[in-house]
Amino acid sequence: MVSADSKSITAPELKPHPCPDIRVLDRERFNLTITCRAIEVPVKRCTEIVKLIDRTDSIFSHLQHKPRFVQPCEEDSSRKLILLDDNQTLPFADNDISERSVDVKLTYKNWSxxxxxxxxxxxxxxxxxxxxxxxxxxxxxxxxxxxxxxxxxxxxxxxxxxxxxxxxxxxxxxxxxxxxxxxxxxxxxxxxxxLITTAIEHKLKYCMDFSKLYWNSRLGTEHRRIADLVPVGSTVLDMFCGIGPFALPLAKKKCHVHANDLNPESYKYLLKNIEINKIKSQYITCYNQDGRELIRNFTGQIDFVLMNLPASAYEFLDVFVGLFSKREEGMKPPTVFCYHFADIEAPKAFTIAAISDKLGCTIVPEEVHLVRKTAPKTWMTCVRFTVPESVLYSESRNKRSSQ
Ligand SMILES: C[S@@+](CC[C@H](N)C(=O)[O-])C[C@H]1O[C@@H](n2cnc3c(N)ncnc32)[C@H](O)[C@@H]1O
The missing domain is CATH 3.30.300.110 (Met-10+ protein-like domains)
Incomplete structure (x- = not known):
């Protein structure tokens, strides 16, 4: 195969000519005519012959739009041209078939x-x-x-x-x-x-103004993991809910969700997304306040607390210290999912140490999940732990009773 400037090129090198000097997109600069090996065959035998030719490793494999392997024969309308790779051997010999070359023009449209x-x-x-x-x-x-x-x-x-x-x-x-x-x-x-758009995650629609609030399409698996882990009927407080990618699937599966975000734009789209996805109001209550306030003012059993603000969620954990003033019959300590950015060297130990330090006692996590690598030296982690009773009933602060 020979390029337009007669430089011989092999299959992996098929690419447009470099043009690092351009500053506006001149699509014509990506035209490239290559001379290809081909066979000329009678029209009526074309389909039969095409089937015999192996295309698994074609020179055109890496193109976004491949040229047609079967091209018209301009000199003779009773015949067609079938493109071949340089090293392709034909699995047959036949008097009807003749080998020749043909020019194929690649354009901007063909390249990836x-x-x-x-x-x-x-x-x-x-x-x-x-x-x-x-x-x-x-x-x-x-x-x-x-x-x-x-x-x-x-x-x-x-x-x-x-x-x-x-x-x-x-x-x-x-x-x-x-x-x-x-x-x-x-x-x-x-x-x-x-920048107002709608993303779809696990069949739910999330409308948002992407320039004014947080959304990360890479967290889809994590949103699903939590929705699967939390049992139906649980009461869940989502302290930093964004536009609802944890809260909506949980409410959809009939958990009682209290979804909160401080950003007024997130709150606005959270309400809109509840409507768009027809989430029943009995399963979700929305708040636009500081996450600590949500916990402090909440009365009744909290089964799960979601804290997806990895840069600083652990700073909010002090809200649990002395949260309850007196033991109530049947009240169980909440299970927390706290997200964190941890050093890659020892992400699990790093996360446990940060959380224990904030709570004033060493936590025994039920799980430390590695969510995703967010930078060369950073893991986003999610630690699941039950808040120790010694923390909840600590006398150092009694937040709920002081309201
Ligand atoms: C990392 S985003 C996570 C959003 C959502 N959970 C998700 O997975 O897409 C953290 C969210 O916390 C909200 N936020 C930050 N500080 C807050 C606070 N003090 N109280 C409540 N929400 C807060 C931000 O507006 C943001 O939407």
Whole structure:
């Protein structure tokens, strides 16, 4: 196989010509004509012959849109051309069939987004830094570009938009995160400036303004894990509920959920999502207050407390110290799921130590689950433990009774 500039290329090298000088997306720059091996066959035998040709390792495998393997024969309408790889041996010999070459034109449409982005970025940028992945929330793709991508960011955004028909908006997450509400500042790279979208997780719909509240599509498995673990009928306090990805599935399975978030935008969309997903009001009560207040003011049995604010959830654990003033018949201590960012060297010990320190006693966790690696040296963990009675009835503070 020979490229347009007569340079011989082999299968794994099939890629567009590098063009690191471009600053606006000129799609014509990705045209490439290659000369391909082909066989010319009678039209009436084409289907039969195509079936005999192995395509498992085609030179076109890595293209987003592969050219047609069967092409018209311009010189003779009673014959067709079937493309072959350079090293392909034919499993048959036949007088009807003749071998020849044919020019195949590849365009911007054929290449994958990562092949185009590789061609745009200077060769000095390592392959590992080529933007090949991104996260999707509804119609939004969000990227985490590095310094070296800055001159190319608009083109990268446009390529992602072009290559993914369901994406209408491409944004880049900037390094500033809202300290309390945990959402990122973002810049628009390409497409519509519309950050109100709907994500679907485990068949529930979550509408949100992605620029004003926290949402992470990578937590879907964790949301499901908790929904599966908590028994039907339990009373659950979700202290930092966001727009409801723990709270809604739990309410749907008939737990009694008290869902709270301090961010007014999260609260607004939480209410909307309850409506959209037709969650029965008897199973969910919503609050827009500080998580501590939710615990302090709650009366009655709490079976589970969810604390998904890994950067600082453990700081809130002091709310359990002396929470109950007197023992009540049948009242059981709550089980807490507390999330934490822990050092990769010893994430479980690190998490237990932080929590024990805050509660003033060594906890015996029922489980320390590694949720996901969030940075090269950090695990997001979730520790499940029952709050010791010595903590709940401690005399150092009596929060519930002081209300
Ligand atoms: C990491 S997000 C988790 C949201 C949700 N649980 C999820 O899994 O998508 C933490 C949430 O805690 C909320 N938050 C932060 N400080 C809070 C506080 N003091 N009281 C209640 N909510 C708070 C933020 O607004 C944010 O929505």
């Amino acid at each position: 987004a990562s092949q185009i982005i590789r061609a745009i970025l200077p060769p000095s940028i390592e392959d590992t830094l080529v933007v090949s992945g991104f996260e999707i929330v509804g119609h939004i793709a969000h990227l985490n570009l590095k310094e070296c991508h800055q001159p190319y960011k608009s083109i990268i955004g446009q390529v992602i938009l072009d290559k993914n028909p369901s994406i209408k908006t491409v944004v880049n997450k900037l390094n500033t995160i809202h300290a309390e509400y945990r959402y990122f500042e973002m810049e628009l790279l390409a497409g519509e400036n519309n």
